Structure formats: C-alpha cells, structure tokens
Amino acid sequence: MPASSDPPANQAEPHLSRDRQRVPGGEGLPGEVTLAVTLPASVALHARPAADLVRAASRLPVPVTIAANGKRANARSILDVLALGAVGGSELTLSASGLGADEAVRALAEVIAGLG
Amino acid sequence: MNQPADLAYVGLVLVSHSRRLVEGLAELVGQVAGPDVTIQAIGGAADGSLGTDPDRVLEALQAAAHEPGAIVLMDLGSSVLAVSAALESLSDEQRARLTVADAPLVEGAVAAGVLASTGADLGEVAQAAEEARDARKL
Numbered sequence: 244m245p246a247s248s249d250p251p252a253n254q255a256e257p258h259l260s261r262d263r264q265r266v267p268g269g270e271g272l273p274g275e276v277t278l279a280v281t282l283p284a285s286v287a288l289h290a291r292p293a294a295d296l297v298r299a300a301s302r303l304p305v306p307v308t309i310a311a312n313g314k315r316a317n318a319r320s321i322l323d324v325l326a327l328g329a330v331g332g333s334e335l336t337l338s339a340s341g342l343g344a345d346e347a348v349r350a351l352a353e354v355i356a357g358l359g
Numbered sequence: 360m361n362q363p364a365d366l367a368y369v370g371l372v373l374v375s376h377s378r379r380l381v382e383g384l385a386e387l388v389g390q391v392a393g394p395d396v397t398i399q400a401i402g403g404a405a406d407g408s409l410g411t412d413p414d415r416v417l418e419a420l421q422a423a424a425h426e427p428g429a430i431v432l433m434d435l436g437s438s439v440l441a442v443s444a445a446l447e448s449l450s451d452e453q454r455a456r457l458t459v460a461d462a463p464l465v466e467g468a469v470a471a472g473v474l475a476s477t478g479a480d481l482g483e484v485a486q487a488a489e490e491a492r493d494a495r496k497l
Contacts, residue, residue: 294391321473322494
C-alpha cells in the first residue's frame with residue numbers, strides 16, 4: 244500500500260525519527276525508523292479495526308512493530324495487536340528497519356489514522 | 360479473473376463439544392476475518408447435548424476439502440478422535456487439502472481467520488494457528 248507523498252495540509256507531519264547506521268556489509272541500508280501515530284479517539288484496537296490493521300501490515304514489504312501501553316506487537320500478528328489493548332486516542336509507536344521501512348511505517352500510520 | 364471467494368481463501372472448520380460455544384466463536388472470527396473466509400462451526404451431539412456428532416464433522420470436512428484448503432481447529436483433545444475418524448473416510452486428495460492445527464480453539468481460529476483473509480496459503484494459515492499456542496494476552 245503506497246504512502247501518499249503529500250500529507251493533508253491540515254495535519255502536522257508525523258514525527259519521523261531516523262537512526263541511520265552503517266550496517267556492516269550492507270551498504271546504505273537504513274537503521275530503524277520510528278513514527279508516532281495516534282489512534283482515532285473513537286477507535287480502540289480490537290476486533291475489526293485490529294484485523295484491518297493486520298491485513299494492511301501483511302501487505303507491507305517489511306515487518307512493522309507497534310509499541311503501545313509498554314507492550315510491543317508484530318503488526319502482522321492479530322493476537323499480538325489485540326494484546327496491546329490500545330484504546331481510542333492512545334499513541335502508538337511504529338518501527339521498522341530495512342529497505343522500504345520509511346514507506347512502510349508511513350503507510351501503516353495512514354491506515355491507522357483511517358481506522359473506524 | 361473472477362473466482363468464487365471460497366476458491367481463493369483458506370477456510371476454517373471449528374469443532375467443539377458445544378454448539379453454542381462454536382457458533383459464538385464463528386461469529387467472532389467472522390467479524391475479524393471478513394466475508395471471504397468460509398467458516399464451518401460444528402458442535403454438540405446430534406441431540407443437542409454436549410459432545411461431538413461424527414456425521415456433521417464428516418460433512419464439514421468433505422465440504423472444506425477443496426482448494427485452497429482448510430484448517431481444522433478443535434476445543435479439546437477429545438475431539439481429535441472424531442476428527443481423525445472423519446479424516447479416514449476421505450480420499451487422499453481430500454485429506455491433502457485439510458490441516459488439523461494443534462492450537463487453542465479461540466486464539467488459533469482468530470489468528471488463522473485473519474491470516475486466511477489476507478489470501479495466505481494453507482501452510483501459512485496453519486502456522487499462524489499453531490503460533491497461537493505461545494501468544495500472550497496480558
């Protein structure tokens with residue numbers, strides 16, 4: 244799922260922190276990328292919203308980890324995501340590494356913003 | 360290419376000693392897996408009491424034993440006998456389309472259902488069901 248290159252004008256650019264490291268033997272591979280995103284206020288990460296997120300994550304080129312409530316989840320695992328117990332309005336931190344990590348976390352953030 | 364939905368998505372066969380339990384589970388899994396994943400819920404003895412109904416188990420397995428295959432999940436080890444007996448009545452080709460997952464019924468079905476809804480193949484869905492054995496919820 245491609246991320247849009249232009250975020251809507253009325254939304255602040257999500258804070259994307261990038262830790263670029265030179266991986267031995269892997270020229271130019273990026274290090275871990277993290278992105279904070281907030282769940283819509285009316286959407287808790289249970290049942291259908293969680294499944295929608297997991298399906299979207301399964302189409303991304305790299306695995307994405309979601310951190311919330313002091314727990315971490317593989318975004319491709321429904322049981323992991325459900326165990327986060329993330330309520331509406333809570334902050335999720337997405338992280339990924341490798342080629343395509345930037346696009347992956349941005350794409351997933353977009354999906355999360357549209358859940359409901 | 361237009362395909363009927365059940366040719367593209369791995370299905371689920373849920374087997375329990377309780378009809379109410381398994382029908383409730385099918386409803387829950389249906390909500391997370393969406394309409395493309397065929398779920399058969401088999402529970403209770405023929406007279407409606409707790410137990411297993413071999414005829415209905417066999418019917419369900421026969422109905423599910425086509426491409427791209429189906430995962431069979433059970434509530435307790437005592438359901439294994441009913442499922443094994445039914446499997447013996449199937450052809451080799453039918454048996455090859457079914458994988459019995461050694462997994463907790465609820466968590467395995469949810470994990471399998473969601474993965475099946477992504478179009479994953481039989482092996483991948485079976486693996487997701489079995490990974491549910493180690494999943495923590497707290």
